Amino acid sequence: MKKRWQTIFFLFGVAAVVLMLLTFNADWARVKEVLGQAGIWFPVIVLLWGFIYLINACSFGLIINDGKGRRVPLGKVFQLTVSGYALNYVTPLGLMGGEPYRILELSNYVGGRKATSSVILYSMMHICSHFCFWASAVVLYLILHFTVGGYGLDVWMCIMLGVMTVVFAFVLWIFSLGYRKGFVVKAFGILCRIPIVKKWATSYLDKHRKDLEEVDSQIAFLHKERRAPFRWSLFLEYAARVVSCLEYWLLIGMFMPGFTFWDSILVMAFSSLFSNLIFFSPMQMGGFEGGMALAAGGVQIPGAYGLYTALVARIRQIVWTVIGVLIIKIGRKHD
Numbered sequence: 001m002k003k004r005w006q007t008i009f010f011l012f013g014v015a016a017v018v019l020m021l022l023t024f025n026a027d028w029a030r031v032k033e034v035l036g037q038a039g040i041w042f043p044v045i046v047l048l049w050g051f052i053y054l055i056n057a058c059s060f061g062l063i064i065n066d067g068k069g070r071r072v073p074l075g076k077v078f079q080l081t082v083s084g085y086a087l088n089y090v091t092p093l094g095l096m097g098g099e100p101y102r103i104l105e106l107s108n109y110v111g112g113r114k115a116t117s118s119v120i121l122y123s124m125m126h127i128c129s130h131f132c133f134w135a136s137a138v139v140l141y142l143i144l145h146f147t148v149g150g151y152g153l154d155v156w157m158c159i160m161l162g163v164m165t166v167v168f169a170f171v172l173w174i175f176s177l178g179y180r181k182g183f184v185v186k187a188f189g190i191l192c193r194i195p196i197v198k199k200w201a202t203s204y205l206d207k208h209r210k211d212l213e214e215v216d217s218q219i220a221f222l223h224k225e226r227r228a229p230f231r232w233s234l235f236l237e238y239a240a241r242v243v244s245c246l247e248y249w250l251l252i253g254m255f256m257p258g259f260t261f262w263d264s265i266l267v268m269a270f271s272s273l274f275s276n277l278i279f280f281s282p283m284q285m286g287g288f289e290g291g292m293a294l295a296a297g298g299v300q301i302p303g304a305y306g307l308y309t310a311l312v313a314r315i316r317q318i319v320w321t322v323i324g325v326l327i328i329k330i331g332r333k334h335d
Contacts, residue, residue: 086324
């Protein structure tokens with residue numbers, strides 16, 4: 001990446017973090033109180049997320065390093081993973097800052113086409129793992145209901161779970177088609193029919209059709225010819241979602257000794273589902289906390305515990321966002 005672009009991404013990240021701190025919806029006295037309650041578990045959780053990002057980086061690395069061309073070191077992949085997520089967290093609509101940054105950085109190692117296909121495929125893998133996680137949470141909810149009887153399952157809950165199952169199955173089917181045949185050219189074909197972006201999309205598709213077809217072919221290649229790395233990459237992304245549930249288990253378990261790891265999976269699944277529904281908000285402001293409160297109530301946990309956990313998780317997210325923005329600059333010096 002040219003130094004000019006690297007500096008732009010860095011300054012954008014710094015400005016976004018400053019704005020985020022200025023609009024943080026909690027007074028600092030409350031933050032100090034919450035961190036005091038969390039005690040030693042807060043730095044433990046921060047370190048836990050370092051491990052989670054390492055799992056993400058291993059998944060990303062399996063996609064990038066296919067045995068062809070220059071190998072990208074795991075340290076660099078880790079830096080791109082953390083910095084990319086940091087830029088996504090502070091960008092409205094998500095995926096609007098981190099993905100271009102990753103593509104430009106990776107281009108120095110593997111070229112523009114492969115960098116683009118690798119980043120797109122990893123983003124697909126990351127999103128697909130979310131849907132797999134949410135779908136498994138529905139199954140877990142039903143298992144706990146019928147074997148333990150701890151959760152209510154009224155008519156409205158049955159309808160909601162049924163709708164969620166159908167939606168998740170449809171989305172996963174769409175992903176399977178995208179993995180087998182690629183989807184970039186088709187996505188631009190859809191954009192060409194939308195009035196607002198029709199002119200731009202048509203022009204871009206005409207000029208770069210061969211490049212986009214190459215990206216699609218590389219996406220399909222990983223699925224067809226490199227099945228083991230493909231499956232391991234998806235498994236690692238899914239595993240990262242499960243490991244992240246330890247955060248809620250540790251925090252809520254301080255107040256509720258009977259709170260199990262299975263409960264934490266349900267809280268994580270339903271809170272992340274709710275917060276992702278308002279993906280247009282930077283750091284999912286408001287939706288994250290609201291989702292936590294609703295999810296906690298859904299598994300019969302006092303809403304106050306959910307809001308407390310959401311605030312600790314938000315502070316942890318800010319810490320890693322700052323780290324991610326800083327290593328945009330630091331990581332560049334070690335290339």
